[in-house]
Amino acid sequence: MGAALDIADEALTPRQQVVLTAALELLVASGDGLTMTAVARRARCSKETLYKWFGDRDGLLTATVQWQAAKVRMPQVDRARLDAASLRRSVKEFARDLLTVITGEVSVTLNRLAVTHAGAEKTGLGRIVLENGVLAIRKRLKPILEAGRDAALLKFTDSEDAFRTFFGLVVRDVQIRLLLGEELTLDAEAVEAHVAKATEQFFTLHGV
Missing domain, CATH: 1.10.357.10 (Tetracycline Repressor, domain 2)
Known part of the structure; x- marks a missing residue:
């Protein structure tokens, strides 16, 4: 299983941004019911890709929160x-x-x-x-x-x-x-x- 992606350490690719956008949309829509399967379906990618990029569900959640927090830019x-x-x-x-x-x-x-x-x-x-x-x-x-x-x-x-x-x-x-x-x-x-x-x-x- 791949290591969780660290938003602070590397720039996201457009496809990774699509995945995190999908995760954020699902969190707003379904709250705690977020699953790797649902994110993969919404982002139109494989679960294997999600596991490679983010490690597991907690890794995906971590990257999603990091990406949201990164909108508060460092001066x-x-x-x-x-x-x-x-x-x-x-x-x-x-x-x-x-x-x-x-x-x-x-x-x-x-x-x-x-x-x-x-x-x-x-x-x-x-x-x-x-x-x-x-x-x-x-x-x-x-x-x-x-x-x-x-x-x-x-x-x-x-x-x-x-x-x-x-x-x-x-x-x-x-x-x-x-x-x-x-x-x-x-x-x-x-x-x-x-x-x-x-x-x-x-x-x-x-x-x-």
């Missing part, structure tokens, strides 16, 4: 030329990606399933979503925050605490309201206003 900054404006712009772009992804139907579905698994003491999906979702997203922003601190543009003692402050300002109670079934729609204008306010508040707390 690109030039440490040698980092200034207040470029840092603020990068943090705001990250906040926009984070809020857009985390309030999308796919992320809400994945998080609902993960919470259900955790409550039922199932270790699979809950662990996968935790490790490859928010914890992976955290790893993308913390180096940027630390670069800002090293450039004397941000002040904080612990980058973990700084990230949690940032996450709380951006996400607020939106995620829990969606998880509990509230019909909450954020259009592009609402997202932009939300992240602009969150960014301003973060720099008020941690900016120099």
Whole structure:
């Protein structure tokens, strides 16, 4: 059986993207009923190919969550030329990606399933979503925050605490309201206003 594909280590081929899209669509449609057979049928590929690429069902789920989380892109900054404006712009772009992804139907579905698994003491999906979702997203922003601190543009003692402050300002109670079934729609204008306010508040707390 092949090793699970690591989205962080290699670019996906178009066919692999089709497979992960199919997996995401099936998760939204059928929740915990995702099977390798159903994904293979929807993506029009063989189960043997899925096992070769992803290893097993958990490997496929891991790659699917990684691919979804990768939509929150790591900010690109030039440490040698980092200034207040470029840092603020990068943090705001990250906040926009984070809020857009985390309030999308796919992320809400994945998080609902993960919470259900955790409550039922199932270790699979809950662990996968935790490790490859928010914890992976955290790893993308913390180096940027630390670069800002090293450039004397941000002040904080612990980058973990700084990230949690940032996450709380951006996400607020939106995620829990969606998880509990509230019909909450954020259009592009609402997202932009939300992240602009969150960014301003973060720099008020941690900016120099």
